Amino acid sequence: MKRLTRLTPVAATLMLSMGTLSAAHADESTGKLTYSGFIDMSYLSIDTDGVGSTHDSGIDQVEIDFAYDFGNKLKAFVDVEYQNSEVDVEQAFITYAVSDQFTVKAGRFLSYSGWETEEPTGLFQYSGTGYAKYFYGYYQQGVSGLYNGNGYAFAVSVVNDLAGPESTDSETPGVETMIAIMPTDSITIKGFYSFDKLAGTDEDTKMINLWASYAQGPLTLAAEYNSSEYTSLAAADASGYLVMANYAFDTFGLTVRYHDYEVEDAMGTTWEDMSAITISPSYAVNDNLLMVFEYRKDSDDVSGMDSDSIAVEALVTF
Template sequence: MKVSKRSLLSLAVAMAAATATPLAQADGFQLSEKLTATGFIDMSYVYTDVDGGDSVSASGLDQFEIDFLYDFDDKLKAQVDLEYKDAYGAVDLEQAFMTYALTDEFTVKAGRFLSYSGWETEEPTGLFQYSGTGYAPYFYGYYQQGVSGLYSGDVFSAALSVINSPFSPEDTDSEHPGFEAMLAVTPTDSVTVKAFYLQDGDTKAFNTWAAYSAGDLTLAAEYNSSEDTAGAGSEGDGFLLMANYAFDSAGITLRYHDFEIEDAAGAVIDDGSAITISPSYTVSDNLLMVFEYRMDESDTKGDSNTIAVEALVTF
């Protein structure tokens, strides 16, 4: 019998102070005095039991990525990321950009690069569990083409990116550019708060998150809202709560998220909420195993339970 997430929510809150998962780390290969290569191989098995439907399973290579980082000198650096995904069936250029440090605190970046926004990262090496929430396309920026300036201080940081579009790396229209703005504060070594505003014409998104990390414990909360990210006058909001605890070579993560997108008439066109429980185990410095059990509820996509096993190799 399926257990409702509503009955599990009180359990989720109680566990939130004692849950966690470690992140994979990689030092990369020094190809020359100035050139370094890093990357990862991401493989998984996923089984999904759909309420009122057939179960589905899939396995294989999710993604392979190799990143080249070149240091010309103390100020000028460049990075090129290449990736292969089964979904693409080909090698794709993910990022290619240069950075120049005008001062110790202020850096300019130009080229094709990933948005600063969002608590959950685009790459599996930055996630605390196997799956993302699934709401990133509505609230987060994506890979972008343009110019970005970043000021990084001890307590306060700010960034402004002027790009063709904050939501699409394929957009080449620079006549009507979009932008992304970030403000961040780190009042202590343990606390970080960031806020982002993104706009491209009528399409707007706001994302803010706060995280507490001390010792083996990480807690995070995120809130999002958007307008027209699904087109036709749509609007929506969403949030997540996450707790992560790491001990020795193992860890566990607990996450709850919820979102809803409405069209101009107020009809729900996409929604979802889920509780995710994700233990992990560090087999070696370069191999992380991630296990996940996720319970989804959605009025538009239906309910489902998912089990996933991931092997993440970093180098």
């Protein structure tokens, strides 16, 4: 499951920390219409113990994001994506600025939750952890309110389904809440509590996501903790965490990340227990082209089969 770069205060924290990339995702304007986007392509090689190697390359994703400012505090956003030989509308929503601090949006939008973003433009390395489906919300249809104060923020979203972008059934809506504290320009702390009814059961889905980051100059540090219950029929309880560090050397960057998560069924049997260490250098060729290189070692404590992967990514933003 992929996650999309947020059009919220989270985006400022998650953007790549290299100064040369600060203009790489800038909008082009035509009157009140603005657009931005990216082309993402990669080569990936995975060697799994006892299984062998796989090699994949090609276009991972192409996206164009449109925004239109109607004036009078009303804006519309539409994100169009090409992936897996299909074209989809990822997001389509409107926002209304009730005041300078309070904004309401409605339509199809991405969950605020999670340290790691959906799109490659918001990641510090090539790969995501892979645990987002257990701990993060997804694309959602509903209404959300965001209040930005001086050093703090609150958000509440009421949606048809926490992870159902095509769901239209609003009989048992899901709710996502966020509390954010920004005591300084360098420190951000965010907490999310989300709950919903697991489809076809009497069980309640509950997700807790907590993350904190420190960004000062060329250095970015982050840590995240997650806990969930009944995010699927197979997953009764899950927990996971990550720690990450990124340092930018002018046009070069280096990211080191470690993550770990465990998933149990209703009988208490562990059926997924994964951890990985990721080392990812990157190089900004120019303001629009970023090359990302990654070595990742995954450990699977359930199957006992570990894997090593190498990736090379070319990310063009406009």
